[in-house]
Amino acid sequence: MEITGKSKIMFVLADPIDHVRASAVINAYFRSIGDDVAVSPLHVLPGDLGAVVASIRLMRNVFGFGVTIPHKTRVIEHLDEITSTARMIGAVNFVKRTAEGRLVGDNLDARGFIESLLECDVAVRNRKVLQVGAGGAGRATAFGLAEAGVAELTIMNRDEEKARALAAAVVAQYPATKVSAGRAEARAFDLIVNTTSLGMKADDPLPLDIEGVGPGATVSDIIVNPAVTRLMAKAIEQGAKTIGGKSMLDAQMVLVARLIAR
Ligand SMILES: NC(=O)c1ccc[n+]([C@@H]2O[C@H](COP(=O)([O-])OP(=O)(O)OC[C@H]3O[C@@H](n4cnc5c(N)ncnc54)[C@H](OP(=O)(O)O)[C@@H]3O)[C@@H](O)[C@H]2O)c1
Known part of the structure; x- marks a missing residue:
């Protein structure tokens, strides 16, 4: 890969940095x-975030930067503007630097997630969805699902x-969306989404019981690595359709x- 003065430069800000694969x-x-x-x-400690963002503002060949743990919320105070989606979710994961040096924060998780489902021919509108997890990514997927017109969302x-x-x-x-919180039987839903971090490690327990979930249902796991989580492997065994986190990440690249x- 050749990087020249004509290249558009981007960064990914994180701490720790070792696990960053994006x-x-x-x-x-x-x-x-x-x-x-x-x-x-870029390995950026929380206390240095403001100074780093102020420096990036001055770098004229930088077109934007991704933001990940632990900066997704704290970065907001250093930006000029955030989109309504980022405001709703309460976190930013991509900042665009305009030609004038303005920094505009967005959150692409919600749109990336919905696009990944649509690209895999999984209908969302009017469907019953069970989401497990209510962390940063879970907030994005929940708003994305409501925006996409699901009939019912249980978290x-x-x-x-x-x-x-x-x-x-x-x-x-x-x-207009029927949204509730609490435990539910997975077999009663068209789409089951794991947004917890359970499944990243080989010995993690399953994030939820998917007994009875079979053909006709889709199990989506937003974990990127491993590509096929234990939850997805079980869903495949039971004949359900599955979608992994790589498709959500790919959709965000686009x-x-x-x-x-x-
Ligand atoms: N594919 C993509 O593009 C994409 C984008 C963003 C994130 N992700 C992935 O999504 C996952 C979650 O990320 P995040 O940013 O939302 O993390 P987060 O904000 O830390 O949230 C973690 C979620 O997992 C739950 N959880 C963690 N450990 C648990 C355990 N032992 N038992 C039960 N629940 C547990 C948490 O529950 P509590 O609230 O009870 O703690 C919370 O709901 C990560 O694997 C991340 O890599 C993928």
């Missing part, structure tokens, strides 16, 4: 579509108060490519 995926993606874009991970989470708070926030934005092309 930059490699983004570089490979832009190479595959022939765009002259280069992405580098289950270890910390039940967080699930209730998320359900209330989604209903406040999308009053959104980033569109944003930086503008």
Whole structure:
């Protein structure tokens, strides 16, 4: 990969940095579509975030930067503007730097997630969805699902108060959607979505029981690595359709490519 003065430069800000793989995926993606874009991970400690963002503002060949743990919320105070989606979710995962040096924060998780389902021919509108997890990614998928017109959304989470708070926030934005929080039988749903981090490690327990879920239902796991989680393997065994987290990440690359092309 050749990086020159003509390349569009991007960063991914994180702490810790060792686990960050998004930059490699983004570089490979832009190479595959022939765009002259280069992405580098930047190890940024929380206390240095403001100074780093202020410096990036001055770098005229930088088109944007991705933001990940633990900066997704704290970065907002250092930006000029955030989109309504990022405001609703309460977190930013991509910042576009305009030619004038303005920094505009967006959250591509929700759109990336919905696009990945649609690309895999999984209908969302009017479907009954069970989501497990109410963390940062879970907030994005819940708002994305409501925006996409699901009939019913049930949110289950270890910390039940967080699930209730998320359900209330989604209903406040999308009053026509039936949203609830609490435990439910997975077999009663068309689409089951894991947004917890359970499944990243080989010995993690399953995030939920999917007994009885079979053909006709879809199990989506937004974990990127491993590509096939234990939850997905069980769903495949039972004849359900599955979608992994890589499709959500890929869909976000396309959104980033569109944003930086503008
Ligand atoms: N594919 C993509 O593009 C994409 C994008 C973003 C994130 N992700 C993935 O999504 C996953 C979650 O990320 P996040 O940013 O939402 O993390 P987060 O904000 O830390 O939330 C973690 C979620 O997992 C739950 N959880 C963690 N450990 C648990 C356990 N032992 N038992 C039960 N529940 C547990 C948490 O429940 P409590 O609230 O009870 O703690 C919470 O709902 C990660 O694997 C991340 O890599 C993928």
